[in-house]
Amino acid sequence: MTALRIGIVGYGNLGRGVEIAVSLQEDMELVGVFTRRDPATVSTVHEQTPVRSIDALESMQDEVDVLLLCGGSKTDLPEQTPLLAERFTVVDSFDTHARIPEHFARVDAAARVAGTTALISTGWDPGLFSINRVYGEAILATGCTYTFWGRGLSQGHSDALRRLDGVAAAVQYTIPSQDAIARVRAGEQPALSTREKHTRECFVVLEDGADADAVREEIVTMPHYFEPYDTTVTFLSAEELARDHQGMPHGGFVIRAGESSPGTNQTIEYRLQEDSNPEFTASVLVAYARAAGRLAAAGEHGARTPFDVAPGLLSPKSPEQLRAELL
Ligand SMILES: NC(=O)C1=CN([C@@H]2O[C@H](COP(=O)(O)OP(=O)(O)OC[C@H]3O[C@@H](n4cnc5c(N)ncnc54)[C@H](OP(=O)(O)O)[C@@H]3O)[C@@H](O)[C@H]2O)C=CC1
Numbered sequence: 001m002t003a004l005r006i007g008i009v010g011y012g013n014l015g016r017g018v019e020i021a022v023s024l025q026e027d028m029e030l031v032g033v034f035t036r037r038d039p040a041t042v043s044t045v046h047e048q049t050p051v052r053s054i055d056a057l058e059s060m061q062d063e064v065d066v067l068l069l070c071g072g073s074k075t076d077l078p079e080q081t082p083l084l085a086e087r088f089t090v091v092d093s094f095d096t097h098a099r100i101p102e103h104f105a106r107v108d109a110a111a112r113v114a115g116t117t118a119l120i121s122t123g124w125d126p127g128l129f130s131i132n133r134v135y136g137e138a139i140l141a142t143g144c145t146y147t148f149w150g151r152g153l154s155q156g157h158s159d160a161l162r163r164l165d166g167v168a169a170a171v172q173y174t175i176p177s178q179d180a181i182a183r184v185r186a187g188e189q190p191a192l193s194t195r196e197k198h199t200r201e202c203f204v205v206l207e208d209g210a211d212a213d214a215v216r217e218e219i220v221t222m223p224h225y226f227e228p229y230d231t232t233v234t235f236l237s238a239e240e241l242a243r244d245h246q247g248m249p250h251g252g253f254v255i256r257a258g259e260s261s262p263g264t265n266q267t268i269e270y271r272l273q274e275d276s277n278p279e280f281t282a283s284v285l286v287a288y289a290r291a292a293g294r295l296a297a298a299g300e301h302g303a304r305t306p307f308d309v310a311p312g313l314l315s316p317k318s319p320e321q322l323r324a325e326l327l
C-alpha cells in the first residue's frame with residue numbers, strides 16, 4: 001500500500017509533535033516541513049527531515065497528499081487554511097471556538113471550489129472533547145454537560161499572548177475551579193458561567209521598551225481568549241521563563257450528568273491527561289490526516305469537522321479488522 005505523504009506547515013510546538021507522530025505511522029511518510037521563516041534557521045527533531053520555505057508548496061501539489069497545518073489559531077490558520085485548501089487536502093486544529101462557524105464557511109467555500117478536502121478544528125478541544133459533548137447530549141437528552149481543562153498549558157492561549165505587540169515570549173496556564181468541579185461531581189447540575197469554571201494565569205516576557213500596563217490591558221480585554229475569565233498577568237525574564245516554564249502538560253474532562261428517566265441518574269465522563277499537550281494534539285491531527293486522505297480519495301470535498309468523520313477512518317486498521325477486533 002502506498003504511504004500517505006504528509007507535509008507540515010508551520011514548525012512550532014505542534015509542528016514538532018506532528019514530525020514525531022508521523023514517524024510512528026507505518027502507513028505515512030513525511031515529505032517535509034514548510035515554514036515562513038528561513039529554513040536554515042529551523043532545527044527539527046529528526047535531522048533528516050527536509051525543511052523548505054512555505055513558498056515551495058507552489059510546485060509540490062503532486063508530492064503531498066495531506067498538509068497538516070500547525071500554525072496558530074489567533075492569526076495563522078484563519079489565513080492559511082482557506083488559502084492552502086485551494087490546492088491541498090488540509091487538516092488544522094483551529095480552536096477559537098467562537099469563530100469556528102466563520103472559519104468553517106471560509107474553508108468550505110475554498111475547498112468546494114478547488115475539489116479538495118479540509119478537516120478543521122481537530123485536536124482535543126475542539127476535537128475529542130467536542131465529540132464527547134455531542135455523544136453526551138445525544139445519549140442523555142435530559143442533563144447538563146460540563147468541560148473542565150487543566151491545570152495545564154493552553155497552546156492556543158499561549159500563542160495568542162505571543163502575537164501581541166511588545167510580547168517576546170509567553171505561556172498561559174488554565175486552572176479549573178475545584179469548587180465548580182465538586183458541585184458538578186456532587187450531582188448539583190449547577191448553572192456555571194465561564195468565569196466560575198476557570199481562571200487563567202499568563203507569564204509574559206516583554207520586549208525591550210514595551211509598556212507593561214498596556215500589554216496587561218491588551219491581554220485581559222482580549223475577546224474570546226481572556227476577557228470572559230479572571231486573568232492574572234505576571235511579567236518575568238526570559239531566563240525565568242526558560243527555567244520555570246518548560247513543560248507543556250495539560251488535560252481535562254467532559255462530563256454529561258443526566259437522567260434516562262425521572263430519578264434514574266446516568267453519567268458519562270471522558271478524561272485526558274497529557275504530559276505534552278502538543279504531542280497529544282499532534283497525535284490527533286495525524287490520525288485525522290489518515291481520515292482526510294481517505295475522504296479525499298472518496299471524493300468527499302469541502303470542509304468537515306470531527307463531527308463529520310467516522311471513527312473508523314482514523315484507524316490504520318481495515319473495517320474488517322475493526323469489526324473483528326474492536327467492535
Ligand atoms: N484543537 C486543539 O485541541 C488544540 C489546538 N492547538 C492549536 O495549535 C496552535 C499552534 O500551537 P503551537 O504549536 O504551540 O504554537 P507555536 O507558537 O509554537 O507555533 C505557531 C507558529 O509560529 C511559528 N513559529 C514557531 N516557532 C517560532 C519562532 N521561534 N519564531 C518565529 N515563529 C515561530 C511557526 O510557523 P512558521 O514555521 O511558519 O514560522 C508555527 O507554526 C495553537 O494556536 C492552537 O490554536 C493546540 C493544542 C490543542
Ligand SMILES: N[C@@H](C[C@H]1CC(C(=O)O)=NO1)C(=O)O
Pocket residue numbers: 095124125126149150152153154155156157173174250277
Ligand atoms: N485548544 C486548547 C486545548 C484545550 C485547552 C484549553 C484551555 O486550557 O483553555 N482549551 O481547550 C489548547 O490550545 O491547548
